[in-house]
Amino acid sequence: MNPTKLRLDIFEESKQELRASFEKKWQTNDLQTFQFLSANLAKCLPSLPVAQHKSIYFDIMSYRVLQHIDTQFSAQFSGIDDFNEFDYETIKKHLPALFVSYHSGSYRSAIAFLVKYNINVVLIADPIAYKHHLDKMTEQFLLVKNTFNSTSELIIYPADKSDLTIQIMDKMRKGYSVLAYVDGNAGANGYFNRDNSRKIPFFGQQIFVRTGLATLSFYLKAPIIPMLSFYDGQLKPRWNIYDPVFPPKGERTPGDYVEKSTRYLYAILEKALEKYYVQWEGWLFLHRYLDIESFSGISADAAAPDAAAVVINDNVGLFVFDDKYYALNKENYKLLEIGADVFDLFDKRDMNAIIERPASDIHLLYKNGFLKNSTTAA
Template structure:
């Protein structure tokens, strides 16, 4: 079953945002079956590691009678390639919460509120939306055996009165507010919990609490032995120090 509001996607090419919520590999097929034509933005390392999987996905997509392309996010010409995609009237499908670019420079990340804490995330989706003047739509799903019900979030688009930085902040926050709403009743659905600590997603607070690198929240600290020494594991900021 396809979501209400699909008519909005017929008005203008858009950024279609998926999240790693369990059936993200099937949603591109569902969207293609609904008549949406899009290219898919991927990290080249992810593509190389799962090449056979993506080859099979493309074969399934191409049965819809359209050509679907994979674009690599680390290609220097990717912005021009996306511009070409939109000029052809196609959408661009992206994963809003992936670990692509986990070691990106600090300037490429912004802070958003996520479960009453600060999360540092890539700003690329908002930047693309602003530069190419295309709206953003988030997608998720519910399983209604034997079918998958796709749900679509509200339209996010640049406002003429907004600066680039203000729009990037607002749009990125809305993407993660949508994700948070999905996880509040089913946090186990999100596959990214396990590697947030490797994405440089947390800002270590300033201040000293026994150690200058430590959390200001003493309840977050666990004393753990490592390499024959006892150190402190900061559960809030995913850091370990002696």
């Protein structure tokens, strides 16, 4: 059978399996990921109707499936059409370099570009992927290496490794280049650690992003070379290689370079997502990096209006996790554990029953924005 047709047939079959498990999530209210995704989309892509968020969620998960199929189906990545995008004759003059990519399209195939040209690589991996899939990542590298008869060597470090900066500096001084995914935003002390982060604009919001790669680039005088993958209309994996960023010579402080280069990397992503927004896994986790303090809610001291004057906020998302019931205010990211009875009332939008709850419950729901004044909600 034609390999291209077989790949697409496997994808269609996998999508049918995904659809069954997808619908089961709605039946069981296993919707934590969806509700946060919906909140993130509403903040960053407000022109998309909320009614489309469910289908967008399915599309994002479908592209994840396709990416996994490509990783297994064509593990050696020898069929990529865009190797000519990688101007090795120019790039080799600036090695070692920091190759920076994103979790979009067939992002795992980035390694093929470096291996094809015998570049030694330090791969910075997501800590969870490193813990559970290190053997698979190593096996895939060896397949690619053998396919291209390459001399490349690979070292893999988790993004939260305590001495990561020291190790990278050591390896780059020995000629290794780095491959990292800037939108993973992982690092020491977890995703929510704001050390070595700064705020930058992203789709009209402010997000906290790590600056370690740009800082390394500055001190090692190594360029940053962005590369981004996407699937085209025929579901073929494609790549764009962007203009590199060169650290300035003679500068003693990294601040200005780190700011400009970091903004440049995220501007590339934002521009690509204007067209390929359903191909980015980052929507599932963006709330970890958003500056949610800017989404002010009602003052904790604010008294709820008369019960007859409150209504349910349309931007409340419900989900069940670990046999506990939660409501998420998608406007301000307030998360509230609620009883099963209250969950059921919100699910049925039974405002008449909600206003019969104790005044303390009404106040709690109102001050966190789960209930709104009917005059301001209109």
